[in-house]
Amino acid sequence: MDLPKSHLMKDIHILSLAFLLIFLAYGAAQNLQSTLNTEQDLGTTSLGILYLSFTIFSVFASLVVRNLGSKNSLIIGTTGYLLYLAANLKPNWYTLVPSSLFLGFCASIIWVGQGTYLTSTARSHAKDNDLLEGAVIGDFNGEFWAVYALHQFIGSLISFALLSGGKEGSTNGGTLLFVVFLCVVAFGAILMCFLRKGIENSKREYEHSGSGASEHSSLKSLCRSLTSALSDVKMLLIIPLMAYSGLQKAFVWAEFTKYVVTPVIGVSGVGSSMAAYGAFDGICSLAAGRLTSGLRSITAIVSFGAFVQAVVLILLLLDFSITSGLLGTLYVHFLAALLGIGDGVLMTQLNALLGLLFKHDTEGAFAQLNIWQSATIAIMFFLSPHVSFEAMVVIMLAFLCFSFCSFLWLALKVVKTSLSSTSE
Template identity: 60%
Template structure:
């Protein structure tokens, strides 16, 4: 197994200014520019998809079509994430990002016609594939931009990765704020909106997504010069071995094994908010029209916390402190739901819970991405592929089991999951080096 980098190596400044010749000043700002473009593109694309996802269980109610479609999306997402790393390398960074947007565009577009299972299910399956491509490349692209920016400007690499992740996840979290305010404004006359209002809403979503895709065309490529995955003369067996190694190699790193519970928990808590919190907590208290407002609060605090947490990130110690805070706040919400929540809970209680859940999500998104960027420099694509495998797999589980269990049972599952995930993360921080030493091959 690969050994865990020493904590001192993670905490000290990671400078690479002496490894490459100086570049022109005009080139130094291109990496930051690309992060700005990537962040705004994802905002435009996912404010549409995020708001549509929150409405899916109420818009497509026929035999659970909406919930089942989302379950297929995230099951497919988890499955295809296993093979996404070599596919991304073969496609190249920019092509992979653009291909990944196609599934989201089709998913929104199909809502402008009558939804049936034989249309929704295949598109959901394809969306899972497209999602695996765009999200593995997003993590790789952002990390590559941060490393190059730090190298070109003699900056602390860990802090630069944190700053870039903070900006991206802040913009991405804003999707919940703007997308749900849009839904709230357009569907204001009814719990589900009239057919005309719903069609207009999805038309606006499609326009927003199209603008985001166009903007993404202005990104610069971040492809590496490695030829290992592009040598067409290699034999089939060599290609197969390389593919299998790329898919499973991260699992042979002890650090990854301790991070996986936290990855899976982030998927559980996101799906809990989308499928459980909106349906069983917000709707009984505020009505369906309150879902957009509650999710806007969630998105607002998610965005602010993403930016702040990214700025504070500098190494493993700060990551540990931030993750501790995020886990504690979300655990408070689960205990609150178990002990004191009732359908008569007022607006202030719902807003407070949405805010705490949003803060926790902002912490987890930024810190896990920063952690993978610092730990897995040789196989960044593979590390982010593992993130999406476990995250999307956990999301799919929630969507499939949600109709079968009560809110109380789900909250107990969530509280147990956050304790296990945090315990594994603490062990990584406190005893990781000893664990590696005792299990090293």
């Protein structure tokens, strides 16, 4: 049975708000790991383990989401974030490492569930209202990623408010912060329960229950899905851009704040620069989503985002900087804003592109996105202490050029015929 338009729109509002609540807490906790848990590099090591776990479990995430359904996957996925924040109340190797491993699993299914749920809802909304599917997918992704991007801004403000009043060496501020974050994530988990079951997933689950498919056949289906994805020319050409999208996120967290922000405006400037990053990420996500209507618009928007990120990397590589005063502070925030614009473009357009190109294996496509993003994030965390900042910028710029050329080849040569029926 078709759901009314208002119900479908309400589901996207609920999904966006739930992710905002969950990730404003988790994002702020992640930003504080290298500051609060410095003994034997516990904080950064746990993050590396988390994203390595995320990468491994993402291989199986599509199978889990197919069997659980996207809504159940979203609800179960929130438990990992609750456990991780609870572990930060008493951080040590016996609490943070196991919770990081479990969060890697939960993150893999919550993100595949999110991509699958949003895309199926957008398709149903487009069909019910006789709208262009690409435009609706872009619009829904724009709203989701715009709201989600606010997590950096709001989480940073909450962290600053609760930690700034604490005394030197006191853990009371941190304890209160993580208690508040636990409550926020719990509320986000409750919101997930009000989502309607994914429409396309409901049909698929009914078909599977009638066929009596065995667990063995499900594993065979997973292997077939992974091998077909890696043998699909369209997926192979998108993978470099997926990997770069993860690399640029980790670059902001691990390199930009340490080597660009802190030397100019100090540690206290990290929060405000990340707030600027999150604010422009959100604005750009909303604008990019509104402008998305098909492959041509995606190509134009991604080209703009790649250009913006290239400008930032070239400025950093040329060591063009203002070292002090108000101009220095404004310059750093300007660079952070440009990086936020680039991230907003990549996240909205990659999700819209996958929704358009891989209609028959949506879970598998979003699992590939998770695999490549989390793998590059994990690599960045582990390699960051051993690679100079200048070398990292060169790697980023080279990878950006390669991934953008691969994407252009996809847009100009491969997808043209497959999307001819929906071309603008």
